Amino acid sequence: MKADKNLNKTRNISYTGLFFGLALTLFKLVAGLLGHSTALIADAVRSFSELIGESVKLLDLFISSKPEDWSHNYGHGKVVTLFTGAGACMLLFAGVQSFTLASGELLIFMQGREAETPEMFALYAAAFTLISKEIVPFFNRRTWNQNEGISSEIDSYTRNAHIRSLFISCFVTLGIGCTFLPGKNGVIADSLIAVLLSLYLIGASGKLLYGTANELIEASLDEENNRKIREIINRTEGVLGSGELKTRRIGNGIAINACITVNNSLNIQEVTEIADLVEMRLKTTYG
Numbered sequence: 001m002k003a004d005k006n007l008n009k010t011r012n013i014s015y016t017g018l019f020f021g022l023a024l025t026l027f028k029l030v031a032g033l034l035g036h037s038t039a040l041i042a043d044a045v046r047s048f049s050e051l052i053g054e055s056v057k058l059l060d061l062f063i064s065s066k067p068e069d070w071s072h073n074y075g076h077g078k079v080v081t082l083f084t085g086a087g088a089c090m091l092l093f094a095g096v097q098s099f100t101l102a103s104g105e106l107l108i109f110m111q112g113r114e115a116e117t118p119e120m121f122a123l124y125a126a127a128f129t130l131i132s133k134e135i136v137p138f139f140n141r142r143t144w145n146q147n148e149g150i151s152s153e154i155d156s157y158t159r160n161a162h163i164r165s166l167f168i169s170c171f172v173t174l175g176i177g178c179t180f181l182p183g184k185n186g187v188i189a190d191s192l193i194a195v196l197l198s199l200y201l202i203g204a205s206g207k208l209l210y211g212t213a214n215e216l217i218e219a220s221l222d223e224e225n226n227r228k229i230r231e232i233i234n235r236t237e238g239v240l241g242s243g244e245l246k247t248r249r250i251g252n253g254i255a256i257n258a259c260i261t262v263n264n265s266l267n268i269q270e271v272t273e274i275a276d277l278v279e280m281r282l283k284t285t286y287g
Helices: 002-034 038-064 078-110 120-132 135-145 152-178 185-216 223-234 268-286
Strands: 241-250 253-261
Touching: 002 038, 002 120, 038 078, 038 120, 038 152, 038 185, 078 185, 120 152, 152 185, 185 241, 223 241, 223 253, 223 268, 253 268
Parallel strands: none
Antiparallel strands: 241 253
8 A cells, every 4th residue: 555655646747747747848849939039949848858767757657667478578678778779869959959050049159159048038037937946746755755765866866857957058158148248258158158057958859879789799898887786796605606697678577597506415405595685685786
């Protein structure tokens, strides 16, 4: 009952985040177009990347968390992988378009021609979205505070992502505000921030695509994780050594296959207990 209650709260938070992310993305896009702000348009693309993240959470809850069946022996984790890859492609396309638009505005300024200055409406919209960043996290914190047993690792990851998002929103708002300073040089701030933000988004989408491609071609985990897995196995009581380690990622989970060496004087039950202990320790670390 408690697990079901936690799951329902997680779903409600993901639905809220998804709706808020969609509304914020559309609002920034419309405000950027009407307010002639390339920085706000680039920030709308960044909000779209957060929207992809919320969608992945819902897919993980409804599909990839389903247990394996006769037609999916390793579960349904690849659904998240495919969706992440598709979202990364769209993010890459949007990032390139945003970069093209912003660099065009920047080039106009560098050529000495009069660049289009953002409207005051764009500054108000950026300030509003900055303030609204605290709305969903506030309700999420209230929801989770009523619940027990929430993973501190997830909470830490969410908090770090929220702080990063706030920092970028402050950066965008400040850049748009600089265009209203006396003199012509301030006009460049909007386009410059849009270029930098677009490059950040292109890099983020490239990283997602790289991870997706690695997972689809069954690449092993990185050497650091493989080393950590070997240490967990070899430090388990009764294990004399290990070999033939094979790892791969399946959505948000991982698969581990390994051979362990034990004392040949042990009986089958004792060997099984050692193998179960190894598995339990790996699950404790990796889920």
